[in-house]
Amino acid sequence: MSSDKAKVLYLPELTWPEVKEALPDIKVAIIPVGSTEQHGPHGTFQTDFAAAREFSLLLGQALYPNALVTTPVPVGISEHHIRFPGTLSLRASTFVDVLLDIAVSLKKHGIKRFFFVNGHGGNEPGLTIVTNRIKHEMGCPAAWSTLPWNLIGDLSKEIVQSPMTGHSCEREISIMLHLWPEGVRKEALTPGKIRKEALESAGRKLAVSEARFFDEVTENGALGDATKASAEWGKKAVETALERILPYMKEFMERPIPS
Ligand SMILES: [Zn+2]
Numbered sequence: 001m002s003s004d005k006a007k008v009l010y011l012p013e014l015t016w017p018e019v020k021e022a023l024p025d026i027k028v029a030i031i032p033v034g035s036t037e038q039h040g041p042h043g044t045f046q047t048d049f050a051a052a053r054e055f056s057l058l059l060g061q062a063l064y065p066n067a068l069v070t071t072p073v074p075v076g077i078s079e080h081h082i083r084f085p086g087t088l089s090l091r092a093s094t095f096v097d098v099l100l101d102i103a104v105s106l107k108k109h110g111i112k113r114f115f116f117v118n119g120h121g122g123n124e125p126g127l128t129i130v131t132n133r134i135k136h137e138m139g140c141p142a143a144w145s146t147l148p149w150n151l152i153g154d155l156s157k158e159i160v161q162s163p164m165t166g167h168s169c170e171r172e173i174s175i176m177l178h179l180w181p182e183g184v185r186k187e188a189l190t191p192g193k194i195r196k197e198a199l200e201s202a203g204r205k206l207a208v209s210e211a212r213f214f215d216e217v218t219e220n221g222a223l224g225d226a227t228k229a230s231a232e233w234g235k236k237a238v239e240t241a242l243e244r245i246l247p248y249m250k251e252f253m254e255r256p257i258p259s
Contacts (some may be wrong), residue, residue: 008060009068019068019109027066027253028113029106032056033099033127033144035076035120038084038214040168040222042188045086047168047176049074052119054179055147058242059117059249066253068111073098076123081214084221092126099130107138112257115249116144121166141255148175148241155240159233162224164194167214169224171237178234189227193219 009022034049053072060069078089090098103114114134116127127144134142145151149171156171165171169192176184198217203210214221 006061007064008057009065010057010060011068011070022065022068023110025065026068026111028063028068028115028249029103029111030056030059030063030067030069031099031102031114031116032069032072033076033116033118033120033123034072034074035078035081035122036074036086036088037076037078037081037120037122038087038221039172040192040218040220040226041190042185042222042226043168043173043176044183044185046074047172047180047183048076048119050119050180050183051172051175052117052147055119055238055241056117058238059245062242062246063249063253067249068106070102070106073102076120077126078120078122080122080212081221083213083215095123095126096129096133099127100133103130103134103138103140103142107140112140113253113255114140114142115252116142118144118146121146139258141252141257143252145245147245148238151241151244152237155233155237159228159230160224161228162192163199164192164217165224167218167224168192168222168226170226170228170230171224173226173229174231174234175237176234177229177231178238181231184229189229190220190222191225191227192222194223195219 032052034052036045039047049072056069060067075088077095081087131142
């Protein structure tokens with residue numbers, strides 16, 4: 001996707017005079033947020049921030065020249081993956097501070113609407129705190145969504161066959177095969193080795209969220225069955241999510257902002 005020549009304002013690839021010239025048209029900052037965490041035997045560590053970055057760039061293209069896509073935040077809240085070698089994690093309080101500081105910086109340049117494109121489920125509680133604080137303390141519109149996942153629940157039903165999904169599974173790997181195939185080890189695709197005790201836990205049937213390390217749920221770090229992943233389905237999921245989010249983004253870009 002990075003070879004796509006469609007126009008997008010992507011901060012790491014701009015100079016300050018270019019940003020200065022673009023600013024009067026920019027109505028929203030799109031901030032990709034991910035993680036650096038294990039993704040089983042077949043997904044590389046950048047899976048989540050690569051997905052967030054690539055989806056954000058597509059969104060930035062669709063909203064050009066009214067959206068600035070910022071530098072991706074490559075580390076998130078991943079302590080539950082820490083027992084797998086290589087995983088990095090921020091404390092939740094650090095994560096919140098990093099994202100707030102980015103919003104404060106952007107506001108100093110006159111950008112006052114913030115949309116976080118998230119690529120990692122573990123970041124979600126932190127993102128709710130961040131967007132509430134931006135709204136309540138800075139008076140600026142702020143929103144987040146885990147994309148494309150949050151918008152394609154109905155499509156997921158077509159593909160999901162495994163009893164447990166959500167991490168390095170057929171859905172995530174399908175989307176990666178479309179968005180960032182370089183990050184998938186195709187020769188190593190392996191079904192998740194989900195632990196029986198995790199599948200049979202009484203809490204699974206109730207609305208109970210139990211803190212667990214990921215190796216207590218799956219032996220090889222993957223859920224679901226990534227051998228069933230398909231780039232074609234990934235493309236459909238990404239295109240559908242984009243189509244569904246755009247009307248909201250257009251509405252969000254008109255939200256009143258502080259003077
Ligand atoms: Zn992931």
